[in-house]
Amino acid sequence: MSAVGSARPTFPAVAGPILAAWRGPWRRLGVSLGSEQLALLASLYFAAAFNLPFFSAAIDSGGLQGSDGWIAGVGLFVAIVALHFILLGMLFTRWTAKPVLIALLLSGALATHFMRDYTVYFDTDMIRNILHTDGAESGELVTSSLLPDLLLRGLLPALLVLRVRIRRRTWRRSLLIRAGSIALAVLLAAGAILVSFQTTSSLMRNHRELRHLITPGNYLVSLVRVAVEDHRDPEGPRTPVGRQARVVGRPAGAKPRLLVLVVGETVRARNWGLNGYARDTTPALRRIDPVNFGNVTACGSNTEVSLPCMFSNIGRADYDKRRIENSESLLHVLEHAGIATHWFDNQSGCKGVCESLAYTSLAHADDPQLCDGDHCLDGILMGGLDAALAGGDADQVVVLHMLGNHGPAYFKRYPPDARAYLPDCTSEELVRCNRSQIVNAYDNAIRYTDAVLAGLIARLQADATHDTALVYLSDHGESLGEDGVYLHGLPYAIAPKVQTRVPMVMWFSPGLVASRGLDVGCLRRRAIKPASHDNLFSSVLGLMQVTTPEYDPGLDLFRGCVRASG
Structure with missing residues (x-):
């Protein structure tokens, strides 16, 4: 067959009359x-x-x-x-x-x-x-x-x-x-x-x-x-906070201290196993038996508000977004006191909390077992902890920022072998799943967070070179279809409690308990009472023995549960 005989009509020749008929x-x-x-x-x-x-x-x-x-x-x-x-x-x-x-x-x-x-x-x-x-x-x-x-x-x-x-x-x-x-x-x-x-x-x-x-x-x-x-005209550098901060009362010859602050994402208190939830979504932590705070209120119903607020000395009662954003954070105060900080992130950044300080994003790490190209499972944060443990003999505070239970794709926040509750919602369209399936996926993600936290604590327990502690605190909660509401971010005045009540747990190595003079039993009794994001700033300073005018003893959860050291 000749080339001429095999020629086919071109696209313009076919589409032209159709388009002309449509345009008319x-x-x-x-x-x-x-x-x-x-x-x-x-x-x-x-x-x-x-x-x-x-x-x-x-x-x-x-x-x-x-x-x-x-x-x-x-x-x-x-x-x-x-x-x-x-x-x-x-x-x-x-x-x-x-x-x-x-x-x-x-x-x-x-x-x-x-x-x-x-x-x-x-x-x-x-x-x-x-x-x-x-x-x-x-x-x-x-x-x-x-x-x-x-x-x-x-x-x-x-x-x-x-x-x-x-x-x-x-x-x-x-x-x-x-x-x-x-x-x-x-x-x-x-x-x-x-x-x-x-x-x-x-x-x-x-x-x-x-x-x-x-x-x-x-x-x-x-x-x-x-x-x-x-986008107002910049007002210059952040307002200094804690420039006079210093460590006081540190026992001579004590091991360097490492405090790991794990910031959770979208984990609500109601589904936290240690809080009495019908399901044991925290079996690994239950075996470790950390100090669990069962009534903790978040500063906001979304990350943009809660994250800067919890690391600020301003807090929810006097909340002022612009003032918080233009002021140095808890991490800056620690640096002023000579305590090294490092933020390891598996999410969308530190929202200004760690500005000008050490920061490493692990959200797109090259790990075929934990990462899929778009996200990494929170197990990737173990690398940040390992880096901190190898970081020398100075006191450190390390922040590990989790992806946690970020919705609506809860099923992407845990590996396939962690599907404890079935059937789970495996769609990003929550409207395609019934509420039971959505809750199953959400609870599976909490169980994976539980496993990650237990792994971090195990790594700290195995370290003999530091006195260590871990504090886990979620940034805000989540709605799972109650009253037709999903996800989070409702205006704080009308946000349901599931969006503003969050879990918080603390674990301490025997070495830190001894060197800091910590009465864990006293702290467990304190954990029964209400707490909030506002407590984080002064509690971390108190635990690390940092003195500064911005420290508020009334917000220090450890105050009254430690003996004076000298």
Whole structure:
């Protein structure tokens, strides 16, 4: 057969007529609208398609009950339309209207999916979590259930927007129409709220978190606030903390001390075996019998808040995000006192806690048994401990930052041979699993954390060159479907206790108990009482015998359980 005879039609020859046939009627669908008309249609669509989680939460709160409830609901709908019209009115021009609207349609579809399926509130802390989450963790949230929402709520309306022609007007006429439209929207929003002011104001005052469900205004406002707060002109170096710190009362001739701080991820107190959970999720630690603190409150419901807070002397009661971020941390105080620190990370960084200090990421280590290219199991942190034990004869505090129970892919946080509870959820889409399967996967991940902690303690027990201690403390908890809530990061004021109650355990070598004069029985009695992240700063300083004006004896968990040494 000749080359000519075997020639096949080219792609343009085949696809050209098809595309031409499709473009014809598609072009006829195009309409001509003014920017204000497009903004009004978009605002109506936002209120109807993106704000179902808001109205559902408002109804569930009981704030729309009573004879005025339906009036308040209609008023809120009109107010949401008007407020988004005002927002779009400030963003839309003849050149920006279509790209801005398409971006909002796509992002709003994504936001609605996560609000509906995971009960996410898009406040500033959640936006920071999103911006600071690494690609591998974010990829676990991109699942097949996301595609229908993105297609139906976002992509299809975006295609329609492409067919819109924005009318041209003189700038004077445009300015007049825009100003009048925004003024009318302001009056309409005010009127809609005033119609049932008592009901509406009571709802929004008693349930302030609901504003973080009004989409897309929620994430736009939060994104602007984060940009303003996080990108202000730099104020210079961090505020010094503990520059006068020094070690006092260290016994002469004692072995060098090594304190290992293990920071857990997303482990909640309710599922911690040592806390009396129905399942023994901590069998290895139970055999070791560490000091277990059963009532510990986290500083935040997400890592971005909790991690800097727990290493700060400011704490939750006087929480000030900017002040904490601009101040030196516990690790800096230890360095000022002459105690070496090193942060070994199997997650997304130290969130500024170890800035300018020794830091090593193990999250993408080359270990075929523990790493898959995207994540490493927490057993990889044993390498950080080994490095610390070989680090000389000076006192050290080493932080091991776990990946722990980071969701939604709990099944990726433990090896296949650690599947103690079956059937476990092996999907990143929690909606595809029943609650029992989700809890099984979550508990399996805790059992692996238990095994890792026991392995670290065994390594410390085998070391004869240091007096050693290990403190494990999770950064925050997790929701596993209670009341329809999943994952974590709800605003602290409304976060359920499963997101803010965390486990904490302590283990000490006999050498440290002796050299520090530690009364472990006394400490066990203290462990029955409430504690919090606020205790970490002063407790570590107290254990390491660091004196500094920032030390608060009232927050030192060891105070009263050690004898004076000299």
